[in-house]
Structures are given as C-alpha cells and as structure tokens.
Amino acid sequence: PLLELPLEIVENIIAYADNAGILALRKVCRLTKKIADRLTKNINIRNLLILKEEAQYKFAFTFYRGADLL
Structure with a gap:
C-alpha cells in the first residue's frame, strides 16, 4: 500500500526507517x-521509498506476507 503523508510524519519515519520500518509502521498506524x-x-516490510514531488513528500513501503517470501 502507498501512504501519502505530510512532511512532519515523513521526517519521523526517516528517523525510524533503519529498524526495518517496523517502528515507522507503529508510529504511522499508532500500533501498540x-x-x-x-x-x-x-509480514516483512521491504522497499522503503521516499519520494519528493514538487513540495510534497511521499513515503511508500511494500508488505510481503511471510509465505510469499518462501
């Protein structure tokens, strides 16, 4: 799924993206x-992507179910 987020959230995601995106996922989705x-x-999160288009940033990641990786 593609998430379109404001810059403030993207900056928070960048700070956490090194941990396989899991902390970013928690922050964005407010998961416990x-x-x-x-x-x-x-689920594994792969393909972390941050795009800047004009004055907006987009953050995207792809989910792979565990079985799909086998």
Missing part, C-alpha cells in the same frame, strides 16, 4: 508494540 510484534512474525 504487542500488535507490531505480532505483525512482524507474518
């Missing part, structure tokens, strides 16, 4: 640690 930990067992 327990839910995020459950998600990480089944």
